[in-house]
Amino acid sequence: RLGYVVTDITTPMMFQYRILEMAKSDKKHIVLPEGTEERIIRAASEILHRGTCDITLLGDKDKIVEMCNNMGVHLEGANIIDPSKDSIDLLEDYAETYYQLRKHKGETKEIARDLMLDPINFGVMMVRKGHADGFVSGAVHSTANTLRPVLRIIKTKKKVLLASSVFFMCMPDKVLVYGDCALVEDPNPEQLADIAITSSDTARLFGIDPFIAMLSYSTGESGKGKEVDKVREATKIAKQKRPDLPIEGPIQYDAAISEEVAKVKLQNS
Numbered sequence: 001r002l003g004y005v006v007t008d009i010t011t012p013m014m015f016q017y018r019i020l021e022m023a024k025s026d027k028k029h030i031v032l033p034e035g036t037e038e039r040i041i042r043a044a045s046e047i048l049h050r051g052t053c054d055i056t057l058l059g060d061k062d063k064i065v066e067m068c069n070n071m072g073v074h075l076e077g078a079n080i081i082d083p084s085k086d087s088i089d090l091l092e093d094y095a096e097t098y099y100q101l102r103k104h105k106g107e108t109k110e111i112a113r114d115l116m117l118d119p120i121n122f123g124v125m126m127v128r129k130g131h132a133d134g135f136v137s138g139a140v141h142s143t144a145n146t147l148r149p150v151l152r153i154i155k156t157k158k159k160v161l162l163a164s165s166v167f168f169m170c171m172p173d174k175v176l177v178y179g180d181c182a183l184v185e186d187p188n189p190e191q192l193a194d195i196a197i198t199s200s201d202t203a204r205l206f207g208i209d210p211f212i213a214m215l216s217y218s219t220g221e222s223g224k225g226k227e228v229d230k231v232r233e234a235t236k237i238a239k240q241k242r243p244d245l246p247i248e249g250p251i252q253y254d255a256a257i258s259e260e261v262a263k264v265k266l267q268n269s
Contacts, residue, residue, distance in 0.1 A: 010208050012170035018207045023052045028133035031126050033119035035059030035080065037139045038067065045073040056081060056132060058119035083122040091116055094125040101153065115149075124149040143182055161194040162187075166202050176257075177203045177210070192234035197242050213256035214238070214249025219265045223250070 010018075030047075034040045035057030041064065044055050056079040057064060068075055083091060091113070098121070099112040115121045120141060126132040137146045147163065156163055164180035179199030180187070187195060192214075200210035216231040217223065228250050235249035248256075248266070255265040 009173070010175050011173055012175055015168070015170065015175045015207070020050065020052060022207070024050075027051075027053055029054040029056065029131075031056040031058065031123040031132040031135040033058045033123035033135060033137050034139045034141065035119070036063050036067065038071065039139055041067055041071065041075070042073060044078060045075055048075065048077050055079070056126070058083060058123055061086075081122075083119060084117050091122075094122065094129070097129065098125065098153065120146065121149045121153070124153045128153050147183070160198060162191055164195045164198060166199050168206070175208060177208060187234075189230050189233035189237055192230065193237035193241060196234065196238045196247065197245070200242075200245055210245065212238070212245055212247040212249075213251050213253075214247065215253055215256060216250035217252065218250055219252045219255050220250070222265075 030053050032040050032044060032055065036059040040057070044057060045068075047053060048055055055075075055077070057075070058081055060082055061080045064075070064080055081087060094116045095109065095113040098116060099107065099109045102112065116125065120137055123132070123135040123137070127135055143165075151163060162184060164184055165182040166177050166179040167181050169176045169178055177199060179202075180195045184191060184195065196212050196214060200212055203210045214231050214235045216228045218225075218228045231250040235247060238245070239247050251262075251266060255262045
């Protein structure tokens with residue numbers, strides 16, 4: 001007789017399947033500004049084959065076609081735009097929009113137009129103008145060069161204090177979300193609380209129920225010091241802002257991921 005097990009743990013295979021099905025059920029348009037990068041072309045081909053989303057690649061069209069031929073991949077259904085050659089009217093519109101956004105910073109129309117010739121700035125503006133739903137970059141560009149245009153053109157959501165990042169770590173039997181490991185080097189308590197809340201919201205968007213551990217070198221009230229006090233204060237702020245979220249902290253990593261260790265170090269958790 002067959003049975004089944006109900007679990008609230010998301011495995012890597014469940015995670016991948018779920019996000020692909022979510023993407024297919026609500027198909028979006030994604031722009032890839034690094035269109036002449038081999039990994040991007042292969043990924044775009046796979047995405048188009050699966051029907052996951054609509055794709056626009058930015059870059060020299062002849063070079064992209066030549067690379068596809070050499071690599072033996074197909075990009076049927078993809079839109080390819082070269083910001084320096086195609087859609088001059090669109091380029092001018094984007095430049096004007098950028099100028100209006102940044103003229104108070106002393107940036108001129110000439111600067112705006114030059115920036116819109118850059119694929120990353122062009123791709124971000126596509127999202128700003130509603131001509132794409134999102135963009136993916138970072139294969140050959142640094143985090144700073146990828147994020148800077150986003151903060152200038154799209155900005156953060158209302159009530160979000162700062163931009164932060166998360167990593168989805170696919171362990172053998174579960175998926176963990178780590179934030180922030182890339183952008184904010186030394187957040188204050190308010191910023192750390194904001195990172196915890198936005199990270200949990202991101203996790204939920206990807207089908208993962210958040211249980212938030214505010215990590216530190218000390219668990220509960222056992223330790224003292226500037227850093228653990230900061231985490232303790234951030235935990236308090238986060239709980240006040242979002243009483244609906246299960247938040248524990250400060251807590252050491254071993255207690256956060258092991259129920260057995262948590263029972264010893266933080267019995268009332």
